[in-house]
Amino acid sequence: QVQLVESGGGLVQPGGSLRLSCAASGSIFSEYNMGWYRQAPGKQRELVASVTGIGSTNYADSVKGRFTISRDNGKNTVYLQMNSLKPEDTAVYYCKAVYKYNFAVAYWGQGTQVTVSS
Secondary structure: OOOOEEEEEEEEOOOEEEEEEEEEEEEOOHHHEEEEEEEEEOOOOOOEEEOOOOEEEEEEEHOOOOEEEEEOOOOOEEEEEOOOHHHHHOEEEEEEOOOOOOOOOEEEEEOOOEEOOO
């Protein structure tokens, strides 16, 4: 069992930055691939970025060059640095952990709201 707690969301003006954090507990963090997803009102949840246990990353086209995912296995935490934010980045952002030996084993955080507005 893995518990995930996101933090760092809030209200930011267009062009601004935020850093989201997701702290994990309850298992061996390095055995999980981690991802950030987001869900805007009326839309499906979508993958924003992911990082494997050894640091390989993947990004949605819409955030490439603006967002950076990273992880600190010593702190059991994954981060999402978001720069040059746009109003269309407004969503609830969720952290997800997927066990790398069995992708059917996955856990979600409770989500954190990000609002980009002037």
